[in-house]
Amino acid sequence: MTIFLTGASGLLGNALATAFTKSGWTVHAVHNKRKPTQPGLHLHKIDLTDSKELRHLLNCSKPDSIVNAAALSVPAKCQEDPLLSKALNVALPVELAQVAADQELRFITFSTDLVFDGKLGNYHPSSPTNPTNLYGEHKRESEIRVEETYEKTCIIRLPLLMGNSPSGTRSTVEGKVQETGYSII
Secondary structure, three states: EEEEEEOOHHEEEHHHHHHHHHHEEEEEEEEOOOOOOOOOOOOEOOOOOOOHHHHHHHHHHOEEEEEEEEOOOHHHHHHOOOOHHHHHHHHHHHHHHHHHHHHEEEEEEEEEEEHHHOOOOOOOOOOOOOOOOHHHHHHHHHHHHHHEEEEEEEEEEEEEOOOOOOOOOOOOOOOHHHHHHHOOO
């Protein structure tokens, strides 16, 4: 199995890259500023907002599946740079869904429970959404547009992630997880 993985240097992408390589899969790991450190990855440094470069890399790597773990996932940073948030949280997943649809590949992308306002609880996939910040709004827009682009997409809504990120700055519990030996992801 050959996986094309975006966001490989982030909290979620790092955990996925580790799991995929342990399974013996070939992983084409896309990164930008921080280089993933796991052994066995085929690393590609690209700007994920460059559609032409992204499509070229996808065509060259010939994946069986595309897994999108890239995002601008800090709500405050989305507010600070709404254009980058839209590019990474909406346009990128739609672009990847289009490639997956064109090539009939498996496509998995991640969303967030922040598509909900938190007032009701006990949410299920068909619960009405009501994001309260730009990150949630962009992720909800992404869900809608990706589903319209490729109906065979798997969208996974995740809650707040905790654990040790490769940069050591992503999670509120950095270091504490290492001390206890537990992994939350």
